[in-house]
Amino acid sequence: MVSLIKVFSASTLLITSVVQAQLRVEVSGVGSTQIPVAIASFADEALTPQQITAIVKDDLTRSGYFKIIDTGSVITETTAVNFDDWKSRGAEALVVGSVQKLSDGRFDVRYKLLDTIKSSTLSGLAIATSSANTRVTAHKIADDIYEKLIGVRGVFSTRIAYVTKSGKEYRLEVADADGDGTQVALRSNEPIISPAWSPDGTKVAYVSFEAKKPVIYVQNLITRERTVIANYKGSNSAPAWSPDGNKLAIALSRDGLTQVYTVNANGTGLQRLTQTSGIDTEPQFSADGQSIYLLSDRSGGPQIYRMGVTGGEAKRVTFNGSYNITPRISPDGKTLAYISRRDGKFQLYSLDIASGQEQRLSDTVKDESPSFSPNGKYIMYATESGRRGTLAVVSVDGRVKQKLTLQAGDVREPTWGPFMK
Structure with a gap:
């Protein structure tokens, strides 16, 4: 003692x-069930120091509760979505978004979480963020996705x-x-x-x-x-x-x-x-x-x-x-x-x-x-x-x-x- x-x-x-x-993270194992989520590249995210979609994907993958489906395309939050097409690809949810640079130097990051099964919008956020807080913004988006799909508040941020x-x-x-x-x-x-x-x-x-x-x-x-x-x-x-x-x-x-x-x-x-x-x-x-x-x-x-x-x-x-x-x-x-x-x-x-x-x-x-x-x-x-x-x-x-x-x-x-x- x-x-x-x-x-x-x-x-x-x-x-x-x-x-x-930095700490290097290695992940093994998955949750009892994995939710298939398609994540599209955010439009104009090259404007920010870090790519929003990459951070969101890493967060959700690290949690063990999501199967990430790469869309291979850019889809904004205002783009019309063919829900049947995404269902046929096995996605139960779709993440889309965009980045715009504001006149004060900040970035307007917008995202939507779509339910492909019910053909509806589950959630969405619009966050004005500085260059230094790009990662925090991405973590907040991942938190929102986690909470809406798992039912528990996310801890990525x-x-x-x-x-x-x-x-x-x-x-x-x-x-x-x-x-x-x-x-x-x-x-x-x-x-x-x-x-x-x-x-x-x-x-x-x-x-x-x-x-x-x-x-x-x-x-x-x-x-x-x-x-x-x-x-x-x-x-x-x-x-x-x-x-x-x-x-x-x-x-x-x-x-x-x-x-x-x-x-x-x-x-x-x-x-x-x-x-x-x-x-x-x-x-x-x-x-x-x-x-x-x-x-x-x-x-x-x-x-x-x-x-x-x-x-x-x-x-x-x-x-x-x-x-x-x-x-x-x-x-x-x-x-x-x-x-x-x-x-x-x-x-x-x-x-x-x-x-x-x-x-x-x-x-x-x-x-x-x-x-x-x-x-x-x-x-x-x-x-x-x-x-x-x-x-x-x-x-x-x-x-x-x-x-x-x-x-x-x-x-x-x-x-x-x-x-x-």
Whole structure:
């Protein structure tokens, strides 16, 4: 259990620096059903820095739930469509659109999603975007297609954060969900751990050791301002946000063995929640903010428990296996993800809270740091490949798998950002 209380360091802020190395994404597996979608090239999309249709196709393909049919032609949102022709090609939906350059230098991107079965329009968007936001616009279109055809909000326009190591340098990086658009939030000659997004997506909490001891900070990604949240004697670790963003659950060893506390988002109002003779750590708020999941060795080995948000009796949640750590709850509160050690392998598991049904989701053997996508359909986690740290994404049903790697260096400690308003 002592190894679970990780103590590392970090220093030197830099949020605007763009990183050249991007995550490379490999996809395997498909959803239980794939929807065939024809995607036409957007008219005049060569005007924009990146091609809209290519990004949309990549997003939908990566999700595992769509079979992309290349139309081989340009079709605008105003073009008359022969629905029977597209049905004969096996397409259940058709995506069309165009790009126009506006007088102020921005681009007017328009798209329509057509239902070829019902011969009707399912959705459409008109977005005025700058050159720098071309990719975001394409991700938003892919999100709209995903939501209209799957019935769940898409996450292509969300962001992720993770820690990379290259040589002796560690970096906390923020990127698009597809690994593009990377920026550096923090540089250090010491390891960085436990990044966690705020619910509004403007801040990240993390553990730093720049003061030669573990200290919890919250950093505003827009203003670069940092706030010390916990700088007590001993270990200050494992920050996790409440759903309303007003509090953080943290783990402190200020009074001896590590215990769970809550603290206001500005570092005030510290409150101790657990009072055990063992180690309690890795707290996570429930989706409704009324409970806290935590890791404890009170039963003799590391297991996951749940207690009220103000403390009190903690009830054990995991019973299969003798070593279950790093609880993460899904956005709807119905599924618990965690890492379990069995037969010497550390692998990602999920637990249906209501039924108690458990499922192993990964086939790798050194997994850590799971994080749900904000729509609850995917889980990102860290693992190893060829002795190098990589990120992986798996759908909650285990069918679709992605691997995200850097050409040089390790990548670990992922956290998936929220939906942005």
